[in-house]
Amino acid sequence: MSERQDIIRIENVRFAYGERTILDDLSLTIRRGEIVAIMGASGGGKTTLLGLIGGRLTPSVGRVFVEDQNVPTLSKSALYALRRRIGMLFQFGALFTDLSVFENVAFPYREQTDLSEDMIRTLVLMKLEAVGLRGAAHLMPSELSGGMARRVALARAVTLDPSIMLYDEPFTGLDPISVGIIGRLIKRLNAALGMTSIIVTHDLNETLRLADRVVVLSAGKVYCDLAPDDIRVSTDPFIRQFADGLPDGPVPFHYPARDYVGDLLAS
Amino acid sequence: MKADPISLLTSLGHAVTSRLDRLGLAARFAFAVFRVLGVVFLRFGLIIRELYFSGVRSLSIVIVSGLFVGMVLAVQGYEVLQRYGSTEALGVIVALSLVRELGPVVSALLFAGRASSAVTAEIGLMRATDQLAAMDMMAVDPLARVIAPRFLAAIFSLPLLAALFSAAGVCGAWIIGVKLIGIDDGAFWSQMQASVDVRIDIVNGVLKSIVFGVAVGLISVFEGFFAVPTAEGVSTATTRTVVTSSLAVLLLDLVLTVMMFRGLN
Numbered sequence: 384m385s386e387r388q389d390i391i392r393i394e395n396v397r398f399a400y401g402e403r404t405i406l407d408d409l410s411l412t413i414r415r416g417e418i419v420a421i422m423g424a425s426g427g428g429k430t431t432l433l434g435l436i437g438g439r440l441t442p443s444v445g446r447v448f449v450e451d452q453n454v455p456t457l458s459k460s461a462l463y464a465l466r467r468r469i470g471m472l473f474q475f476g477a478l479f480t481d482l483s484v485f486e487n488v489a490f491p492y493r494e495q496t497d498l499s500e501d502m503i504r505t506l507v508l509m510k511l512e513a514v515g516l517r518g519a520a521h522l523m524p525s526e527l528s529g530g531m532a533r534r535v536a537l538a539r540a541v542t543l544d545p546s547i548m549l550y551d552e553p554f555t556g557l558d559p560i561s562v563g564i565i566g567r568l569i570k571r572l573n574a575a576l577g578m579t580s581i582i583v584t585h586d587l588n589e590t591l592r593l594a595d596r597v598v599v600l601s602a603g604k605v606y607c608d609l610a611p612d613d614i615r616v617s618t619d620p621f622i623r624q625f626a627d628g629l630p631d632g633p634v635p636f637h638y639p640a641r642d643y644v645g646d647l648l649a650s
Numbered sequence: 651m652k653a654d655p656i657s658l659l660t661s662l663g664h665a666v667t668s669r670l671d672r673l674g675l676a677a678r679f680a681f682a683v684f685r686v687l688g689v690v691f692l693r694f695g696l697i698i699r700e701l702y703f704s705g706v707r708s709l710s711i712v713i714v715s716g717l718f719v720g721m722v723l724a725v726q727g728y729e730v731l732q733r734y735g736s737t738e739a740l741g742v743i744v745a746l747s748l749v750r751e752l753g754p755v756v757s758a759l760l761f762a763g764r765a766s767s768a769v770t771a772e773i774g775l776m777r778a779t780d781q782l783a784a785m786d787m788m789a790v791d792p793l794a795r796v797i798a799p800r801f802l803a804a805i806f807s808l809p810l811l812a813a814l815f816s817a818a819g820v821c822g823a824w825i826i827g828v829k830l831i832g833i834d835d836g837a838f839w840s841q842m843q844a845s846v847d848v849r850i851d852i853v854n855g856v857l858k859s860i861v862f863g864v865a866v867g868l869i870s871v872f873e874g875f876f877a878v879p880t881a882e883g884v885s886t887a888t889t890r891t892v893v894t895s896s897l898a899v900l901l902l903d904l905v906l907t908v909m910m911f912r913g914l915n
């Protein structure tokens with residue numbers, strides 16, 4: 384029974400771009416229905432982790448199980464079958480710029496189902512209504528603000544009612560109101576559709592409000608895996624640097640460089 | 651940097667291997683695209699849209715260019731034929747030049763500049779903005795949904811564009827030769843009809859355009875698909891599409907011409 388609870392299981396995964404190791408011996412288990420926030424420094428491999436879960440990237444070592452299927456070993460058709468149950472919100476929405484808002488949300492229905500035009504219209508308008516943008520159905524993506532584009536992308540990501548949602552920095556670059564809207568939508572969708580959500584984010588306030596668990600990555604590993612309340616009271620210097628937004632600390636302000644004075648004096 | 655022989659040799663070796671690498675990548679990519687072509691035929695609507703963007707919107711530039719080229723051919727051809735007193739062969743000279751060579755080649759070059767560059771930029775930007783990744787995550791294969799229709803559109807468009815180019819060229823030559831210079835109208839057409847062979851001239855010309863369509867189409871989708879996902883990367887890829895396509899067309903034309911027309915007569 385406990386096996387069934389684990390919808391995603393990442394076991395001792397190693398991933399490298401060429402010589403550069405991004406993730407190293409990382410293990411993480413995510414239970415059905417959870418909202419898990421992934422935090423960590425930029426370039427720390429958070430997007431890479433989502434890529435491994437979605438099967439867009441293949442680990443050099445280790446196994447990635449999603450709904451008890453070993454993702455890196457799946458054939459293309461099996462992988463595509465799995466992905467129909469995974470929704471992903473990309474960092475900047477990734478809306479199809481040649482399609483209207485309506486057609487963007489209709490895209491998964493048109494590609495994956497045989498629904499009638501009437502049915503598609505009803506479903507798309509329902510999805511758009513859920514994100515408050517039914518009135519924007521006729522607009523093109525270039526006419527949307529950043530927050531609106533993110534909401535349309537969210538509507539598109541959940542068209543096929545996925546059981547797993549992956550969010551890559553859903554709050555980045557948005558005004559506080561939009562952040563609040565997206566945060567509430569994520570929480571509501573997770574409850575209403577019985578989904579499991581993984582959110583990569585830098586927005587600590589929103590994260591602490593949303594998440595059941597906060598996983599902090601560092602040096603390609605899981606640095607800690609805590610409940611939001613434990614993050615608030617943690618005295619760990621690395622976690623405090625994150626929580627308080629300190630420029631310098633265990634994560635250095637400076638990119639590795641040679642000695643400053645020496646650099647200035649060098650001709 | 652001193653150009654000592656060792657480092658020169660190293661960079662030469664690197665240049666060669668990186669080009670071979672890219673050629674290998676292109677071959678694997680082409681193979682992957684060919685594998686999904688069948689699926690695309692079942693959804694012809696996707697190709698229609700690309701035919702419009704690549705083919706229909708290249709019509710005006712191709713027809714106008716064809717007209718001009720035909721006119722120039724008439725002026726030059728008349729000048730030479732006059733020396734031999736056989737100006738009524740003007741129609742033949744112009745038609746053969748167009749159908750065998752200039753139609754397929756020039757329309758392919760125009761197509762590379764007008765349509766393929768746009769295809770590369772579009773696909774490159776789709777990649778840079780994660781649209782292809784998003785599609786892939788929605789379990790929709792970008793190769794089948796985005797790449798293959800654009801590739802096929804080039805193959806379908808080019809023979810038609812080449813034919814229109816040749817037709818416009820013949821009209822241009824007729825305007826100059828018959829209307830302005832005063833060559834006999836009947837001789838112009840009847841000689842052309844008698845000397846242009848369907849198999850040798852027309853079919854070979856169409857074959858050429860199909861081959862050019864495969865080359866130009868493949869180059870444009872390949873460069874777009876593997877463009878570095880930045881503004882600079884997309885612009886570099888676009889330039890490379892035009893340059894590589896043009897060179898490929900001219901090289902292939904040489905090879906095909908030798909294969910098709912050497913040893914006739």
Ligand SMILES: Nc1ncnc2c1ncn2[C@@H]1O[C@H](COP(=O)(O)OP(=O)(O)O)[C@@H](O)[C@H]1O
Binds near residue numbers: 423425427429
């Ligand atoms: N396609 C790629 N090729 C090479 N390096 C990459 C590629 N994509 C990402 N990287 C590098 O991998 C590291 C991790 O990237 P990413 O997972 O996107 O980080 P994050 O999402 O945590 O900011 C970054 O340093 C990035 O430069």
Ligand SMILES: [Mg+2]
Binds near residue numbers: 426430431
């Ligand atoms: Mg990222």
